[in-house]
Amino acid sequence: MTLRLGIAAGIGLFLAMIALKNAGIVVANPATFVSLGDLSQPPAIYALLGFFVITALSYLxxxxAVMIGILGITVAAMVLGHNEYGGLMSMPPSIAPTFMAMDLMGALDVAMLSVIFAFLFVDLFDTSGTLIGVAHRGKLLDKDGKLPRIGRAMMADSTASMAGAALGTSTTTSYIESTAGIASGGRTGLTAVVVGVLFLISLFFAPLAGSIPAYATAGALLYVAVLMAGSLAHANWEDPTDAAPVLIAALAMPLTFSIAEGIALGFISYVAIKALSGRFSDLNPAVIILALLFAARFLFLG
Structure with a gap:
């Protein structure tokens, strides 16, 4: 449960970092890594305004509320000349150049094993973290903090990943932005089916969807981050052997810009701190093995 809370909060902070970066509120700085951007620029103003509106509407x-905020900011930016209308409809591009364009024999080369393991690691634990974080926000975890039928969810995700690879698209996997849908009330499989159908239809409305700027969705992501970070309230802050791994997992995700790396550091710190504290009863073989695998990956694969 300790690690689940840290993962859920970390995903929220990761969403916040994405939102702030997309809006130009947080920018790169060679001296301090990150610093405050120019808040007088339209993207930052629109993102903050969208966040304020979405939060207020949600409270009411x-x-x-999330869709109203996104569409409202998009229209306002167009009216004020800060965003261009990309059109309404177009035919989807051909997938012929990338369809089944895979070098399977090349993937069987011994030199590719480390690459395959790295991709497996990232996809598996990105998906695991996303599912736990989203399910925690949707109150879909059972009384023990476990996600019922997670095997089916993982099977659906892995099938989608392989199908996406065959089609030549970017990785089709569970995305943390799904929490925006849960924040709007979507909690059932019917929600996923409806969204899937709408995605198919949106292939023909790509110019219209492309008219929505990143800063219009930044406010929504920042609001969802607030909801996700609420899991920190359930952590046992009186016990440092629980509090420390929660904080490490939560901070590592946005600072490394990776859910998988945050999970890895959370597991390693949890096992190391519990073991050094003599709290072996809090550990189980699966957690120990995962922590060792994560440590081996950092030490030997970089």
């Missing part, structure tokens, strides 16, 4: 229990 207005249905579709």
């Amino acid at each position: 229990r207005v249905t579709g």
